[in-house]
Amino acid sequence: MATTDMKTTVRPEGAGAPAASSGRPKEPKPAGTPKAARSHLARRIRENLIAYAFLGAGLVVFAAFSWYPIVRGWLLGFQQVTFAQPAQWVGLDNFRRLFDDPLFVTAWQNTAWFTALALVFGFAAPLATAVVLNEFRSARGYLRMTVYLPVMLPPIVTMLLWRWFYDPGPGLFNSALEALHLPAQQWLESENLAMVSLVLVSTWANMGTTTLIYLAALGGIPGQLYEAAELDGASIRQRLWHVTLPQMRFILMITLLLQVLGTMQVFIEPYILTGGGPNDATVTVLLLLFRYAFVYSDFGLASAMSMVLFVVLGLFSLVYLRLTRSKG
């Protein structure tokens, strides 16, 4: 049987000839021959048609709504566009104008400052919260929900809520300070304090998710490690330092990377709360990009800025992954 098949299928003209298979018993053909392989492939495609269709649709959607805009965005960086006339190629002109804008440096400095502050508050706060929550034996669900609640609020509601907290007159924070006989603060109106205030909002609004991730990671640390450490007489601090943190190292590394990538793209906090003020103290890269595109209608400049941001974040990710991998 196998020999006959070989004989019929080695003939080039016989390839795919329907007569060759007619009248054959319907038993499965042995694999390995080209014809069998072909029909096997055809059957696999037939069986997985839905999967391929979904994959294809996914690829089309991705290509249309992700890849095409990315490529288009990169092209726009080298063009001047009005959308009414054909786009004009301007070479590196958009980048020249971008680097000439005095706010370009300010925006990067502010963004770096926000990211640094966000690491201090935003990286430590969820970790500490997770470690503390993990120690609770009762009301765990309630506490977790409380920590996660701000994430569920629409960002605009969070911002408006905090704007009232920060109101220098009857706001919550200044009322509290007043009750404690402490001087009132210009939370958003002071150049020195405005960015810190934005980081506090951002941390409050976003730490719930990271806390839950840390809680899950903490739950995965084998209990016997702590038992062994306790037997060896390790203090709470030592157990945290020598057991908890090393066990969570991978998760911490990933969240750090994600957090830096996220905080470098801060937008909604300065957009709603300060508009970039006072005196440009909270103009961030994305806020400036937004102004270029949607206030000045300069899409070339905005695309150039987004390319710079992409390159910076890409380089950061690369260096970070290389460093952490070599250490691992």
Place this chain on the structure above:
Amino acid sequence: MTFTSGFGARRRAGIALVGAMALGLTACGGSSSGEGAGKDGVVTLVVNDMPPKTQPLDRKIFEADVKAFEKANPKIDIDPREGQMDPKTFAAKLAGGQLEDVYYVYFTDPAGLIERRQGADITPYMKDIPYLDKIRPEFLDVFKGKDGKVYGLPNGQYSLGLVYNRDLFEKAGLDPDKPPTTWDEVRSAAKKISDLGDGTVGYAEYSKNNQGGWHLTSWIYSMGGDVAVKDGSNGKWQSAVDSDAARNALRMLHDMRWTDDSMGSRQLLEIPDVQKMMGAGKLGMYMAGPDNVPTIVKQFERQYKEYGVGALPGQATLGGGNGFMFNPKATPEKIKAGLKWLQFKYLNPDRTEFNDKRVISNDVPVGLPLDRLYTDDVQAKVDAVHAKYANVPTENFKPFTERNGGLEQKVEPPNAQQIYTVLDGVMQSVLTKKDADIDQLLKDASKKVDALLATVK
């Protein structure tokens, strides 16, 4: 067997779903403009500015006007859309072929839109349309390009003045019929009002999202200065920000904020914040056009008699307004139809009485000192009709109408939004830093404004 048929059904459903998604994608590319008249000679005109369903009365009036217009012009089919010009979505709509044939703009928009050729030239089609030659030239200028051609029409206009709370004026011992006419008077009135306590603010000012820069420009105008001037010799624009007028404006703001403490401690305000303060009865005065009064009355359920409007102190004021422009891809047929629609709906002195009559019974304000678009002969007739049907206390706006005509009405500088960003920073510094160095701020701002003006062609 069941498995097989189930599998087949699933497969069919899956393929149908994928097909539907693909169809959905192709449907995204639909286009609204471009073609001229249809086979039967009917022009379909896509317009915006239709009020949303949440404003049922305005919507009803708009729909009635569409019907009346279509009846009078059977060859024009109006396809109305909600919304107005939003810089955030404009470029996407234009690029995607979804921009209306006739679209609503604010006076801040046309200069940039014309420069980027995002509007159609309507000059050749204007001559046969009634009343278009009766529009005051300074408002038509807003829609003129550097080539002298016209790219749109105004339909609303205001001048910045001083909106004030009459009750607070009385409580502070001020005469609500005589609002301040100089900035010194504004300062002393603001002090008296803020002295009422209980969180009352005497005078509030914007300082966020370019609105601070916009108002600072008006302050500088009123002090007799300018933001940008054209050099007569070479025709190039240059900054006029570093001037005594700007210094006086900032000094006045600084003193009200820090010496008198009459501007409240919360800054980085924008329009809705200040309107909320006014609506809550916690604000004495702020710089705004008379069009702000109906917004406050409507949003915060107040009454017209509680508010007064005065003209802006000083020598000049910044004018603003709104109008319509045309899709750059609109065909001549569409432009002609669009002009007919705009004249019928928005620039129609003959329908003033009809319009006033149908709205006064519904608490729509008639008699506000707004939209004085026409040359004197026509405007006088329109004013007379409004006066007949006025349902707001017009005497409260007298301080505005009496003085505003004598003020120089100035327009915005070129590259206005970029310049406003720079001036926003200056306004913020003065209102948030007690030791702000005004001379240095103006020097720095002037350099930045010069750099921005260097790009004006």
